[in-house]
Amino acid sequence: MVYKALFLDIDGTILKPDHTYTESTKDAIRQVKDQGVEVFLATGRPIHEISELAAELTIDSFIGYNGAYALYQKETIVDEPIDAAVIDKFVEIAKENNHEFVMYTNGGNYFSNLDSPIVKLFTEAFQMEHNETYTRAVNHQILGVTVMNVEASQPSLYEFDPAFHLSQVNVKGVENSYDIIRDTVNKGEAITKLLHRINVAKEEAIAFGDGMNDKEMLRAVGEGFAMANAHPDLFQYAKHRTTSVTDSGIYNGLKELGLVK
Known part of the structure:
Protein backbone atom coordinates (compact mmCIF):
# COMPACT_ATOMS: atom_id res chain seq x y z
CA MET A 1 0.00 0.00 0.00
CA VAL A 2 1.20 3.50 -0.86
CA TYR A 3 0.16 5.82 1.96
CA LYS A 4 -0.54 9.47 1.14
CA ALA A 5 -1.84 11.18 4.30
CA LEU A 6 -0.97 11.10 8.01
CA PHE A 7 -3.07 12.69 10.78
CA LEU A 8 -1.51 13.23 14.20
CA ASP A 9 -3.15 14.22 17.45
CA ILE A 10 -0.97 16.46 19.63
CA ASP A 11 -1.41 16.00 23.39
CA GLY A 12 -0.53 12.46 24.47
CA THR A 13 0.35 11.50 20.89
CA ILE A 14 3.05 13.92 19.71
CA LEU A 15 3.60 15.71 23.02
CA LYS A 16 4.61 13.90 26.18
CA PRO A 17 3.24 15.00 29.59
CA ASP A 18 6.17 17.43 29.93
CA HIS A 19 5.14 19.17 26.65
CA THR A 20 8.16 17.89 24.71
CA TYR A 21 8.33 15.31 21.93
CA THR A 22 10.83 12.55 21.26
CA GLU A 23 13.40 13.11 18.54
CA SER A 24 12.12 9.91 16.91
CA THR A 25 8.74 11.59 16.38
CA LYS A 26 10.28 14.49 14.49
CA ASP A 27 12.45 12.08 12.50
CA ALA A 28 9.46 9.91 11.59
CA ILE A 29 7.52 12.94 10.35
CA ARG A 30 10.51 14.01 8.25
CA GLN A 31 10.86 10.54 6.73
CA VAL A 32 7.21 10.26 5.68
CA LYS A 33 7.18 13.81 4.31
CA ASP A 34 10.24 12.93 2.22
CA GLN A 35 8.12 10.13 0.70
CA GLY A 36 5.41 12.60 -0.32
CA VAL A 37 2.97 11.89 2.51
CA GLU A 38 0.78 14.88 3.47
CA VAL A 39 1.02 15.37 7.25
CA PHE A 40 -1.72 17.06 9.28
CA LEU A 41 -1.96 18.01 12.94
CA ALA A 42 -5.41 16.98 14.20
CA THR A 43 -6.22 18.40 17.61
CA GLY A 44 -8.84 19.68 19.97
CA ARG A 45 -6.62 22.69 20.47
CA PRO A 46 -7.31 25.96 18.67
CA ILE A 47 -5.09 26.45 15.65
CA HIS A 48 -3.77 29.76 17.01
CA GLU A 49 -2.14 27.80 19.87
CA ILE A 50 -0.15 25.31 17.75
CA SER A 51 1.83 27.50 15.34
CA GLU A 52 5.15 27.07 17.16
CA LEU A 53 4.91 23.27 17.24
CA ALA A 54 3.77 23.19 13.61
CA ALA A 55 6.78 25.25 12.56
CA GLU A 56 9.18 22.97 14.46
CA LEU A 57 7.72 19.92 12.73
CA THR A 58 7.36 21.69 9.34
CA ILE A 59 3.62 20.97 9.15
CA ASP A 60 1.31 23.47 7.45
CA SER A 61 -2.06 21.68 7.34
CA PHE A 62 -4.34 21.33 10.34
CA ILE A 63 -7.55 20.13 11.91
CA GLY A 64 -8.33 22.20 15.01
CA TYR A 65 -11.14 22.55 17.53
CA ASN A 66 -11.91 18.81 17.30
CA GLY A 67 -12.79 19.12 13.63
CA ALA A 68 -14.70 22.41 13.52
CA TYR A 69 -11.97 24.10 11.48
CA ALA A 70 -9.55 22.59 8.99
CA LEU A 71 -6.87 24.03 6.76
CA TYR A 72 -5.07 22.39 3.87
CA GLN A 73 -1.96 24.53 3.59
CA LYS A 74 -3.65 27.98 3.55
CA GLU A 75 -7.00 26.84 2.15
CA THR A 76 -9.95 26.63 4.55
CA ILE A 77 -11.73 23.30 4.10
CA VAL A 78 -13.95 23.23 7.22
CA ASP A 79 -15.36 26.18 9.21
CA GLU A 80 -18.29 25.14 11.42
CA PRO A 81 -19.12 27.43 14.38
CA ILE A 82 -21.62 26.17 16.97
CA ASP A 83 -25.09 27.74 16.93
CA ASP A 183 -21.69 14.08 16.06
CA THR A 184 -21.45 15.68 12.61
CA VAL A 185 -18.44 17.92 13.36
CA ASN A 186 -15.43 16.02 14.64
CA LYS A 187 -11.93 15.00 13.61
CA GLY A 188 -13.23 12.08 11.58
CA GLU A 189 -15.65 14.19 9.54
CA ALA A 190 -12.90 16.75 8.92
CA ILE A 191 -10.54 14.02 7.73
CA THR A 192 -13.16 12.74 5.29
CA LYS A 193 -13.50 16.23 3.81
CA LEU A 194 -9.75 16.76 3.63
CA LEU A 195 -9.16 13.39 1.96
CA HIS A 196 -11.80 14.30 -0.63
CA ARG A 197 -10.06 17.65 -1.24
CA ILE A 198 -6.62 16.08 -1.79
CA ASN A 199 -8.04 13.06 -3.67
CA VAL A 200 -6.75 10.44 -1.24
CA ALA A 201 -8.65 7.24 -0.44
CA LYS A 202 -9.46 6.32 3.16
CA GLU A 203 -7.25 3.22 2.82
CA GLU A 204 -4.27 5.44 1.94
CA ALA A 205 -4.53 7.44 5.19
CA ILE A 206 -3.08 6.88 8.68
CA ALA A 207 -3.95 8.42 12.05
CA PHE A 208 -2.57 8.33 15.59
CA GLY A 209 -4.49 9.34 18.72
CA ASP A 210 -4.93 8.75 22.43
CA GLY A 211 -8.18 10.41 23.54
CA MET A 212 -11.87 9.69 23.07
CA ASN A 213 -12.07 12.74 20.80
CA ASP A 214 -9.94 10.64 18.41
CA LYS A 215 -12.37 7.74 17.99
CA GLU A 216 -13.99 9.12 14.81
CA MET A 217 -10.55 9.97 13.41
CA LEU A 218 -9.23 6.43 13.85
CA ARG A 219 -12.27 5.08 11.99
CA ALA A 220 -11.97 7.63 9.16
CA VAL A 221 -8.64 6.22 7.94
CA GLY A 222 -7.38 2.85 6.79
CA GLU A 223 -4.70 2.54 9.46
CA GLY A 224 -5.78 3.89 12.86
CA PHE A 225 -3.30 3.68 15.75
CA ALA A 226 -4.11 4.08 19.44
CA MET A 227 -1.18 5.01 21.65
CA ALA A 228 -0.42 2.62 24.53
CA ASN A 229 -1.24 5.52 26.89
CA ALA A 230 -4.66 6.01 25.27
CA HIS A 231 -7.96 6.19 27.13
CA PRO A 232 -8.93 2.52 27.71
CA ASP A 233 -12.14 2.91 25.72
CA LEU A 234 -10.29 4.08 22.60
CA PHE A 235 -8.61 0.77 21.72
CA GLN A 236 -11.83 -0.72 20.33
CA TYR A 237 -11.83 1.95 17.60
CA ALA A 238 -8.21 1.40 16.54
CA LYS A 239 -6.91 -1.11 14.02
CA HIS A 240 -3.48 -1.00 15.69
CA ARG A 241 -2.02 -0.40 19.13
CA THR A 242 1.42 1.21 19.22
CA THR A 243 3.80 2.06 22.06
CA SER A 244 3.27 5.05 24.35
CA VAL A 245 3.98 8.70 23.62
CA THR A 246 7.07 8.45 25.85
CA ASP A 247 8.28 5.36 23.95
CA SER A 248 8.32 6.55 20.32
CA GLY A 249 4.71 5.53 19.60
CA ILE A 250 4.42 7.38 16.29
CA TYR A 251 7.79 6.15 15.04
CA ASN A 252 7.07 2.55 16.01
CA GLY A 253 3.63 2.60 14.40
CA LEU A 254 4.96 3.99 11.14
CA LYS A 255 7.77 1.44 11.25
CA GLU A 256 5.13 -1.30 11.52
CA LEU A 257 3.74 -0.02 8.20
CA GLY A 258 7.21 0.03 6.64
CA LEU A 259 7.31 3.82 6.31
CA VAL A 260 10.33 4.64 8.48
CA LYS A 261 13.75 3.14 9.09
Whole structure:
Protein backbone atom coordinates (compact mmCIF):
# COMPACT_ATOMS: atom_id res chain seq x y z
CA MET A 1 0.00 0.00 0.00
CA VAL A 2 1.20 3.50 -0.86
CA TYR A 3 0.16 5.82 1.96
CA LYS A 4 -0.54 9.47 1.14
CA ALA A 5 -1.84 11.18 4.30
CA LEU A 6 -0.97 11.10 8.01
CA PHE A 7 -3.07 12.69 10.78
CA LEU A 8 -1.51 13.23 14.20
CA ASP A 9 -3.15 14.22 17.45
CA ILE A 10 -0.97 16.46 19.63
CA ASP A 11 -1.41 16.00 23.39
CA GLY A 12 -0.53 12.46 24.47
CA THR A 13 0.35 11.50 20.89
CA ILE A 14 3.05 13.92 19.71
CA LEU A 15 3.60 15.71 23.02
CA LYS A 16 4.61 13.90 26.18
CA PRO A 17 3.24 15.00 29.59
CA ASP A 18 6.17 17.43 29.93
CA HIS A 19 5.14 19.17 26.65
CA THR A 20 8.16 17.89 24.71
CA TYR A 21 8.33 15.31 21.93
CA THR A 22 10.83 12.55 21.26
CA GLU A 23 13.40 13.11 18.54
CA SER A 24 12.12 9.91 16.91
CA THR A 25 8.74 11.59 16.38
CA LYS A 26 10.28 14.49 14.49
CA ASP A 27 12.45 12.08 12.50
CA ALA A 28 9.46 9.91 11.59
CA ILE A 29 7.52 12.94 10.35
CA ARG A 30 10.51 14.01 8.25
CA GLN A 31 10.86 10.54 6.73
CA VAL A 32 7.21 10.26 5.68
CA LYS A 33 7.18 13.81 4.31
CA ASP A 34 10.24 12.93 2.22
CA GLN A 35 8.12 10.13 0.70
CA GLY A 36 5.41 12.60 -0.32
CA VAL A 37 2.97 11.89 2.51
CA GLU A 38 0.78 14.88 3.47
CA VAL A 39 1.02 15.37 7.25
CA PHE A 40 -1.72 17.06 9.28
CA LEU A 41 -1.96 18.01 12.94
CA ALA A 42 -5.41 16.98 14.20
CA THR A 43 -6.22 18.40 17.61
CA GLY A 44 -8.84 19.68 19.97
CA ARG A 45 -6.62 22.69 20.47
CA PRO A 46 -7.31 25.96 18.67
CA ILE A 47 -5.09 26.45 15.65
CA HIS A 48 -3.77 29.76 17.01
CA GLU A 49 -2.14 27.80 19.87
CA ILE A 50 -0.15 25.31 17.75
CA SER A 51 1.83 27.50 15.34
CA GLU A 52 5.15 27.07 17.16
CA LEU A 53 4.91 23.27 17.24
CA ALA A 54 3.77 23.19 13.61
CA ALA A 55 6.78 25.25 12.56
CA GLU A 56 9.18 22.97 14.46
CA LEU A 57 7.72 19.92 12.73
CA THR A 58 7.36 21.69 9.34
CA ILE A 59 3.62 20.97 9.15
CA ASP A 60 1.31 23.47 7.45
CA SER A 61 -2.06 21.68 7.34
CA PHE A 62 -4.34 21.33 10.34
CA ILE A 63 -7.55 20.13 11.91
CA GLY A 64 -8.33 22.20 15.01
CA TYR A 65 -11.14 22.55 17.53
CA ASN A 66 -11.91 18.81 17.30
CA GLY A 67 -12.79 19.12 13.63
CA ALA A 68 -14.70 22.41 13.52
CA TYR A 69 -11.97 24.10 11.48
CA ALA A 70 -9.55 22.59 8.99
CA LEU A 71 -6.87 24.03 6.76
CA TYR A 72 -5.07 22.39 3.87
CA GLN A 73 -1.96 24.53 3.59
CA LYS A 74 -3.65 27.98 3.55
CA GLU A 75 -7.00 26.84 2.15
CA THR A 76 -9.95 26.63 4.55
CA ILE A 77 -11.73 23.30 4.10
CA VAL A 78 -13.95 23.23 7.22
CA ASP A 79 -15.36 26.18 9.21
CA GLU A 80 -18.29 25.14 11.42
CA PRO A 81 -19.12 27.43 14.38
CA ILE A 82 -21.62 26.17 16.97
CA ASP A 83 -25.09 27.74 16.93
CA ALA A 84 -25.14 30.80 19.23
CA ALA A 85 -28.32 29.68 21.02
CA VAL A 86 -26.63 26.39 21.93
CA ILE A 87 -23.61 28.28 23.28
CA ASP A 88 -25.91 30.37 25.48
CA LYS A 89 -27.41 27.16 26.87
CA PHE A 90 -23.97 25.69 27.61
CA VAL A 91 -23.03 28.85 29.53
CA GLU A 92 -26.26 28.68 31.52
CA ILE A 93 -25.67 25.02 32.48
CA ALA A 94 -22.07 25.72 33.48
CA LYS A 95 -23.07 28.60 35.74
CA GLU A 96 -25.85 26.58 37.38
CA ASN A 97 -23.44 23.73 38.22
CA ASN A 98 -20.31 25.63 39.22
CA HIS A 99 -18.43 24.46 36.14
CA GLU A 100 -15.74 26.50 34.43
CA PHE A 101 -15.46 26.59 30.63
CA VAL A 102 -13.42 27.79 27.71
CA MET A 103 -14.93 28.81 24.39
CA TYR A 104 -12.58 28.79 21.39
CA THR A 105 -12.87 31.22 18.49
CA ASN A 106 -10.55 31.42 15.50
CA GLY A 107 -8.43 33.95 17.37
CA GLY A 108 -8.76 33.47 21.11
CA ASN A 109 -9.65 31.36 24.12
CA TYR A 110 -12.53 32.77 26.17
CA PHE A 111 -12.73 31.48 29.75
CA SER A 112 -15.50 31.74 32.32
CA ASN A 113 -13.06 32.93 35.02
CA LEU A 114 -9.34 33.43 34.44
CA ASP A 115 -8.71 33.57 38.20
CA SER A 116 -10.17 30.11 38.87
CA PRO A 117 -7.57 27.54 40.06
CA ILE A 118 -8.97 24.89 37.68
CA VAL A 119 -8.73 27.33 34.76
CA LYS A 120 -5.14 28.15 35.66
CA LEU A 121 -4.34 24.43 35.80
CA PHE A 122 -5.99 23.93 32.40
CA THR A 123 -4.13 26.80 30.70
CA GLU A 124 -0.84 25.49 32.09
CA ALA A 125 -1.58 21.92 30.98
CA PHE A 126 -2.14 23.09 27.40
CA GLN A 127 0.32 26.03 27.46
CA MET A 128 -2.42 28.41 26.31
CA GLU A 129 -1.52 32.04 25.68
CA HIS A 130 -4.38 33.87 23.91
CA ASN A 131 -6.68 33.93 26.94
CA GLU A 132 -9.55 36.33 27.63
CA THR A 133 -12.72 36.42 29.72
CA TYR A 134 -15.83 35.18 27.90
CA THR A 135 -18.50 37.66 26.89
CA ARG A 136 -21.66 37.00 24.92
CA ALA A 137 -20.34 39.21 22.12
CA VAL A 138 -18.41 36.22 20.73
CA ASN A 139 -21.15 33.58 21.12
CA HIS A 140 -21.67 33.36 17.33
CA GLN A 141 -17.96 32.70 16.66
CA ILE A 142 -17.42 29.64 18.86
CA LEU A 143 -15.74 26.67 17.17
CA GLY A 144 -15.19 24.52 20.25
CA VAL A 145 -16.04 24.23 23.94
CA THR A 146 -14.41 22.54 26.92
CA VAL A 147 -16.09 22.39 30.33
CA MET A 148 -14.12 21.89 33.54
CA ASN A 149 -14.75 20.78 37.12
CA VAL A 150 -17.36 18.31 35.87
CA GLU A 151 -18.23 15.34 38.08
CA ALA A 152 -18.47 11.89 36.50
CA SER A 153 -22.28 11.92 36.69
CA GLN A 154 -22.68 15.34 35.06
CA PRO A 155 -21.66 15.17 31.36
CA SER A 156 -25.25 14.33 30.40
CA LEU A 157 -26.30 17.83 31.53
CA TYR A 158 -24.76 19.17 28.32
CA GLU A 159 -26.22 16.46 26.09
CA PHE A 160 -29.69 18.04 25.90
CA ASP A 161 -29.31 17.98 22.12
CA PRO A 162 -28.64 14.45 20.74
CA ALA A 163 -26.25 15.98 18.21
CA PHE A 164 -23.72 16.63 21.01
CA HIS A 165 -21.72 14.34 23.29
CA LEU A 166 -18.96 14.93 25.84
CA SER A 167 -15.46 13.47 25.52
CA GLN A 168 -13.23 13.30 28.60
CA VAL A 169 -9.88 15.07 28.25
CA ASN A 170 -7.08 12.47 28.39
CA VAL A 171 -4.43 14.71 29.99
CA LYS A 172 -3.09 14.17 33.50
CA GLY A 173 -4.35 16.70 36.03
CA VAL A 174 -7.38 17.87 34.05
CA GLU A 175 -9.34 14.60 33.81
CA ASN A 176 -12.48 16.33 35.12
CA SER A 177 -12.59 18.35 31.90
CA TYR A 178 -14.66 17.40 28.87
CA ASP A 179 -14.67 18.53 25.24
CA ILE A 180 -18.14 19.05 23.83
CA ILE A 181 -18.19 17.22 20.49
CA ARG A 182 -20.76 17.38 17.70
CA ASP A 183 -21.69 14.08 16.06
CA THR A 184 -21.45 15.68 12.61
CA VAL A 185 -18.44 17.92 13.36
CA ASN A 186 -15.43 16.02 14.64
CA LYS A 187 -11.93 15.00 13.61
CA GLY A 188 -13.23 12.08 11.58
CA GLU A 189 -15.65 14.19 9.54
CA ALA A 190 -12.90 16.75 8.92
CA ILE A 191 -10.54 14.02 7.73
CA THR A 192 -13.16 12.74 5.29
CA LYS A 193 -13.50 16.23 3.81
CA LEU A 194 -9.75 16.76 3.63
CA LEU A 195 -9.16 13.39 1.96
CA HIS A 196 -11.80 14.30 -0.63
CA ARG A 197 -10.06 17.65 -1.24
CA ILE A 198 -6.62 16.08 -1.79
CA ASN A 199 -8.04 13.06 -3.67
CA VAL A 200 -6.75 10.44 -1.24
CA ALA A 201 -8.65 7.24 -0.44
CA LYS A 202 -9.46 6.32 3.16
CA GLU A 203 -7.25 3.22 2.82
CA GLU A 204 -4.27 5.44 1.94
CA ALA A 205 -4.53 7.44 5.19
CA ILE A 206 -3.08 6.88 8.68
CA ALA A 207 -3.95 8.42 12.05
CA PHE A 208 -2.57 8.33 15.59
CA GLY A 209 -4.49 9.34 18.72
CA ASP A 210 -4.93 8.75 22.43
CA GLY A 211 -8.18 10.41 23.54
CA MET A 212 -11.87 9.69 23.07
CA ASN A 213 -12.07 12.74 20.80
CA ASP A 214 -9.94 10.64 18.41
CA LYS A 215 -12.37 7.74 17.99
CA GLU A 216 -13.99 9.12 14.81
CA MET A 217 -10.55 9.97 13.41
CA LEU A 218 -9.23 6.43 13.85
CA ARG A 219 -12.27 5.08 11.99
CA ALA A 220 -11.97 7.63 9.16
CA VAL A 221 -8.64 6.22 7.94
CA GLY A 222 -7.38 2.85 6.79
CA GLU A 223 -4.70 2.54 9.46
CA GLY A 224 -5.78 3.89 12.86
CA PHE A 225 -3.30 3.68 15.75
CA ALA A 226 -4.11 4.08 19.44
CA MET A 227 -1.18 5.01 21.65
CA ALA A 228 -0.42 2.62 24.53
CA ASN A 229 -1.24 5.52 26.89
CA ALA A 230 -4.66 6.01 25.27
CA HIS A 231 -7.96 6.19 27.13
CA PRO A 232 -8.93 2.52 27.71
CA ASP A 233 -12.14 2.91 25.72
CA LEU A 234 -10.29 4.08 22.60
CA PHE A 235 -8.61 0.77 21.72
CA GLN A 236 -11.83 -0.72 20.33
CA TYR A 237 -11.83 1.95 17.60
CA ALA A 238 -8.21 1.40 16.54
CA LYS A 239 -6.91 -1.11 14.02
CA HIS A 240 -3.48 -1.00 15.69
CA ARG A 241 -2.02 -0.40 19.13
CA THR A 242 1.42 1.21 19.22
CA THR A 243 3.80 2.06 22.06
CA SER A 244 3.27 5.05 24.35
CA VAL A 245 3.98 8.70 23.62
CA THR A 246 7.07 8.45 25.85
CA ASP A 247 8.28 5.36 23.95
CA SER A 248 8.32 6.55 20.32
CA GLY A 249 4.71 5.53 19.60
CA ILE A 250 4.42 7.38 16.29
CA TYR A 251 7.79 6.15 15.04
CA ASN A 252 7.07 2.55 16.01
CA GLY A 253 3.63 2.60 14.40
CA LEU A 254 4.96 3.99 11.14
CA LYS A 255 7.77 1.44 11.25
CA GLU A 256 5.13 -1.30 11.52
CA LEU A 257 3.74 -0.02 8.20
CA GLY A 258 7.21 0.03 6.64
CA LEU A 259 7.31 3.82 6.31
CA VAL A 260 10.33 4.64 8.48
CA LYS A 261 13.75 3.14 9.09
